[in-house]
Amino acid sequence: MLRGFWKLTWVETKVFLREPLGVIGSLGIPVIIFIVLGRAQGSRTLGNEAMGEAPFNLPILAALFIALGAAVSLVAIISLYREGGFLKRLRATPLSPVTILGAHVFVKLVLTVVGLALLTLVGRRFLPGAMDVDLLSFTAALLLSTVSILSLGFVIASLVPTARFAQPIGTGLLYPMIAVSGLFFPLEQLPPAIRVVAYGLPTTHAVSLMQGVWDGAGWGAHWVSVVALILIFGVCTGLSTKVFRWE
């Protein structure tokens, strides 16, 4: 049912664009954070050469915000559709459940790429040197990270009791992961217990992989992060098929 997949993807995209708050939250906020913090840090501390002076890598933070925003939005949409009986109604059509959820993941991945493109454009215009990176490789790293984070989003979407709580619970569970992702302080400085948790979170490996790409290292040098992201994706997807609720 490929035709159904593209149709659903296209409809979901249009529906998303008609919700101004959703667009601002998913695309606007990361870009604004990027510019405001970038200006505050001073563009000289950004980019490859000056990375040592910067307190943290701002583009990676903004990219993470895009991925996490996509996951929070996914959690909210899934729970809203579940509560409204829309998922159940679609299941009564020949469309397969995997296609239904796949279309949502696809929309979020496209959104992630658009968000990154916006960052790049804005970066080139307002923060010279801020986005000097192998964009293709960085995009691939961000997409892999997003897929992994979205799969965690599906687990959260299964646990959220009602649509009303979806947004706050999704936000409350996902965004704090940035704090222990290694972006602000090295993981070695974290207490051992928290460090264990951090290694189980997709954001940690996402930061490590994106930082690696940023520093110019190949994917081979960061195979542990790649494997971890894939592993988290596998575990979360497996778990989702067990606990996911359609109604």
Add this chain to the structure above:
Amino acid sequence: MPSPVMTVSHLGKRYGSTVAVKDVSFDIQPGEIFGLIGPNGAGKTTTMECVEGLRRPDRGQITVLGLDPQRDAAELRTRIGVQHQEAHLQKRIKVWEAVDLWASLYAEVADTDVLLSQLGLNAKRNAWFVNLSGGQKQRLFIALALIHGPEVLFLDELTTGLDPQARHAIWDLIRHIRDRGTTIFLTTHLMEEAERLCDRVGIIEHGELIEIGTPAALVAKHCPERSVIFTSDEPDVAERVQSVPAVTSVEHNGSTYTLRGEGEDFVTDVINAIAHQSIRIKGFRTETPTLEEVFLKLTGHGFRD
């Protein structure tokens, strides 16, 4: 008699320790409107969703169009159309987009423009779902359910929450769909809807089917009593009609007289007696019990308990 479109026998379904459906059996014939009626929580929706293949029954056999709803789920979905209770679409999906999306899910589809005009939605093609009225939303759901020309249409609490005008419009629509050859299985907790729309009804309570038949047959079987109510200013009216054999009781309140009795000839006998006695009457009407009263009698409680 042609073979039934669907057969449900000894269906049982529980959720954890709650028994939703205990033992339900019925057939639906081609081209009929069959209604499952009962209060909320009686097991109507669960029964319907087992038949649609959306839920796996714990016990019993179901055959729809010769198919097993679980084993042949994929084929069944292309041959039935469903509308769920209190369903929603994306808030900001346009009417035509929803129809277009649904049309893309089936190999063969009806002419969507014709469908939209038949359902009176043409003027709302570009409206967002969230801006439709309750009746328009339900008509859109019917359109989505009909898009692939299904042989059986499932309607769960279709008119709940609609105003009387919208409800009547939807009933007309359902009759038209049936007249074009689609078999319809619906649930409702509105007795009036069941009585006016359904060819046959099944009364379900606490997960068990307690009665099944045409509305008229159920009324005749369980509530055979009829009433004649008339007004007259003449003296001694009560005594003068008392002698009619079919009359079991006479009550009067001022000049209004209520006669109760049973049997097919009851109303005729009363009219003849009034004519024979040359009683001048100002008003005359008869009252037949409704399904609501049948339900009350069968269950011992009112419908919205």
